[in-house]
Amino acid sequence: MKKIALGIDIGGTNTAIGTVAQDGTVINKTSIPTPTDGDVDSYITSIKTAVKELINSLKSLDSDTEVLGIGIGAPNANYHKGTIEHAPNLAFKGVVPLVAKLKEAMPEMKYISLTNDANAAALGELIYGGGRGMKDFIMYTLGTGVGSGIIVNGDLVYGHDGFAGECGHTMLVPGGRVCGCGVNGHLESYCSAGGIKRTAFELMAYYNANDSLLADKSFRDLEAKDVSIAAAKGDKIALETFRVTGDYLARGIADSIHHTAPEAVFLFGGPTAAGDLLMNPLKEALSKYLLPTFKNSNGEPKAKILISQLKAGDAAIVGASALVWKEEEKN
Amino acid sequence: MKKIALGIDIGGTNTAIGTVAQDGTVINKTSIPTPTDGDVDSYITSIKTAVKELINSLKSLDSDTEVLGIGIGAPNANYHKGTIEHAPNLAFKGVVPLVAKLKEAMPEMKYISLTNDANAAALGELIYGGGRGMKDFIMYTLGTGVGSGIIVNGDLVYGHDGFAGECGHTMLVPGGRVCGCGVNGHLESYCSAGGIKRTAFELMAYYNANDSLLADKSFRDLEAKDVSIAAAKGDKIALETFRVTGDYLARGIADSIHHTAPEAVFLFGGPTAAGDLLMNPLKEALSKYLLPTFKNSNGEPKAKILISQLKAGDAAIVGASALVWKEEEKN
Numbered sequence: 255m256k257k258i259a260l261g262i263d264i265g266g267t268n269t270a271i272g273t274v275a276q277d278g279t280v281i282n283k284t285s286i287p288t289p290t291d292g293d294v295d296s297y298i299t300s301i302k303t304a305v306k307e308l309i310n311s312l313k314s315l316d317s318d319t320e321v322l323g324i325g326i327g328a329p330n331a332n333y334h335k336g337t338i339e340h341a342p343n344l345a346f347k348g349v350v351p352l353v354a355k356l357k358e359a360m361p362e363m364k365y366i367s368l369t370n371d372a373n374a375a376a377l378g379e380l381i382y383g384g385g386r387g388m389k390d391f392i393m394y395t396l397g398t399g400v401g402s403g404i405i406v407n408g409d410l411v412y413g414h415d416g417f418a419g420e421c422g423h424t425m426l427v428p429g430g431r432v433c434g435c436g437v438n439g440h441l442e443s444y445c446s447a448g449g450i451k452r453t454a455f456e457l458m459a460y461y462n463a464n465d466s467l468l469a470d471k472s473f474r475d476l477e478a479k480d481v482s483i484a485a486a487k488g489d490k491i492a493l494e495t496f497r498v499t500g501d502y503l504a505r506g507i508a509d510s511i512h513h514t515a516p517e518a519v520f521l522f523g524g525p526t527a528a529g530d531l532l533m534n535p536l537k538e539a540l541s542k543y544l545l546p547t548f549k550n551s552n553g554e555p556k557a558k559i560l561i562s563q564l565k566a567g568d569a570a571i572v573g574a575s576a577l578v579w580k581e582e583e584k585n
Numbered sequence: 586m587k588k589i590a591l592g593i594d595i596g597g598t599n600t601a602i603g604t605v606a607q608d609g610t611v612i613n614k615t616s617i618p619t620p621t622d623g624d625v626d627s628y629i630t631s632i633k634t635a636v637k638e639l640i641n642s643l644k645s646l647d648s649d650t651e652v653l654g655i656g657i658g659a660p661n662a663n664y665h666k667g668t669i670e671h672a673p674n675l676a677f678k679g680v681v682p683l684v685a686k687l688k689e690a691m692p693e694m695k696y697i698s699l700t701n702d703a704n705a706a707a708l709g710e711l712i713y714g715g716g717r718g719m720k721d722f723i724m725y726t727l728g729t730g731v732g733s734g735i736i737v738n739g740d741l742v743y744g745h746d747g748f749a750g751e752c753g754h755t756m757l758v759p760g761g762r763v764c765g766c767g768v769n770g771h772l773e774s775y776c777s778a779g780g781i782k783r784t785a786f787e788l789m790a791y792y793n794a795n796d797s798l799l800a801d802k803s804f805r806d807l808e809a810k811d812v813s814i815a816a817a818k819g820d821k822i823a824l825e826t827f828r829v830t831g832d833y834l835a836r837g838i839a840d841s842i843h844h845t846a847p848e849a850v851f852l853f854g855g856p857t858a859a860g861d862l863l864m865n866p867l868k869e870a871l872s873k874y875l876l877p878t879f880k881n882s883n884g885e886p887k888a889k890i891l892i893s894q895l896k897a898g899d900a901a902i903v904g905a906s907a908l909v910w911k912e913e914e915k916n
Contacts, residue, residue: 413846515744
């Protein structure tokens with residue numbers, strides 16, 4: 255019997271659902287709209303239908319398949335209770351007992367569990383990616399926001415209430431930029447895709463850089479990837495943006511390393527496409543901010559600073575499915 | 586048979602050694618000088634002699650006693666390897682295999698292990714103190730420096746290389762005060778006893794406060810406890826010092842809560858004697874800095890902010906001895 259797991263990624267607009275083999279390969283996948291009317295029960299029915307279709311199509315190809323369970327990545331997800339709680343980007347009101355409802359709808363599933371998307375990504379890295387064989391690492395996911403997942407002693411840190419791993423809300427600059435959460439100065443407002451754009455605009459203003467390749471786009475139109483493209487062309491503002499972003503990120507990652515002393519820190523998401531433009535200043539700045547205990551004798555961080563091995567397009571489904579293998583491992 | 590554990594606290598000047606009952610009571614204790622010549626072998630002999638005397642005197646009172654092992658708290662201690670590594674405040678050079686040498690000297694001990702003093706304090710809180718029954722909490726120790734220990738899922742976080750839990754070196758103020766470790770802006774330089782003194786001096790300078798009760802002492806002579814005394818008398822600079830310190834501490838503790846979502850944060854050490862003068866501004870500032878997910882509906886932190894239940898005088902020995910019960914529990 256080939257064992258497979260289902261991964262579900264609940265986003266603000268769409269819910270991606272896929273079947274994942276034990277090596278992390280997505281076998282088939284689909285997508286349904288995430289409800290905008292907050293109707294949980296019809297959403298459960300839609301998920302059940304989509305899951306059945308995926309499994310049926312899978313079994314028609316290979317009947318020798320056992321579906322172990324479903325892992326779900328979602329915003330404001332409480333692993334302990336299996337609930338999504340007061341998620342600002344979803345239409346569901348209050349606390350949604352998603353796992354309980356899915357278990358009721360699909361009692362044949364051995365495991366159904368959920369966590370937030372960045373925690374799921376960290377589990378994905380642990381089960382299928384560069385974290386295989388590691389016991390202690392941290393994953394930062396850089397995108398619209400900055401999420402994170404912390405692996406300690408081979409398992410994800412969920413914390414007392416199931417919401418651990420919000421390193422995107424490390425305080426970087428007291429009284430600094432307004433973060434999406436309303437607090438000033440959090441890492442997310444500096445190191446997310448939007449944070450990179452904000453840095454580029456601050457730097458253009460500071461240097462009065464009318465000659466920058468970034469100077470012909472409005473604030474609303476500029477995207478982080480425009481900064482990457484300009485940096486590749488040698489634009490000074492764009493290069494300086496990545497240098498500054500690496501420094502900001504290093505402050506937060508240094509704090510994380512000081513907390514849990516990981517073997518590695520993985521970065522995931524769009525901004526990592528900048529490669530060494532981001533990674534080199536990040537590593538350099540880490541050498542400045544880390545305690546000597548956390549550095550090698552050459553001054554470099556002991557922790558490996560690595561780009562995630564998860565494939566960008568499938569990472570959310572794959573990460574979510576990793577929950578299933580982790581539950582199987584615990585049992 | 587009554588089981589007891591030995592706790593050893595290695596400080597820069599003295600090494601405190603005590604026997605500890607399973608309820609955390611110190612039964613008897615002694616102290617030997619920590620060597621200033623770096624001679625490890627004669628130090629091991631001195632420890633062995635002191636341990637034997639303590640045990641003999643204990644058994645003369647109650648022969649029905651079983652000594653389980655030794656737990657050691659020391660600076661720059663590597664739990665995984667049982668070593669003290671490049672400790673700047675100790676005369677030992679390089680990497681000292683303390684556990685291996687003690688095991689050789691006292692093969693009758695079932696467990697000998699070591700960790701840094703703040704980690705040991707956190708284990709002490711878990712085994713004997715306010716953390717009993719909790720699975721996730723963080724302990725901050727405020728003293729000459731600021732140490733910390735992180736409990737996740739009922740066990741101490743040691744990290745990949747055994748040095749986890751250095752929350753005192755969270756970056757609070759980029760480009761801020763020079764920390765003892767050489768980096769600018771770390772929490773320790775704001776929230777240690779010396780940090781509190783530095784804040785008091787900054788505030789006197791800022792307000793030109795010639796009328797403050799703190800204004801008649803030199804920088805060298807002023808101590809954190811003078812600030813407590815002046816605050817109790819209503820001195821404005823002293824009160825403002827604790828308010829500001831509470832705010833600084835809240836930034837670091839918010840970062841820690843965002844990392845591991847603990848049930849509680851315990852504070853230990855001299856500055857906690859200020860009580861509500863420190864705790865109230867700390868809790869208030871936490872409400873400002875935490876993500877909504879980590880707050881109750883009234884805006885207060887979900888995590889309990891508590892003062893340690895370990896007794897100040899014995900905490901180092903008691904904390905170190907907790908390592909032994911933890912090892913026994915794992916076996």
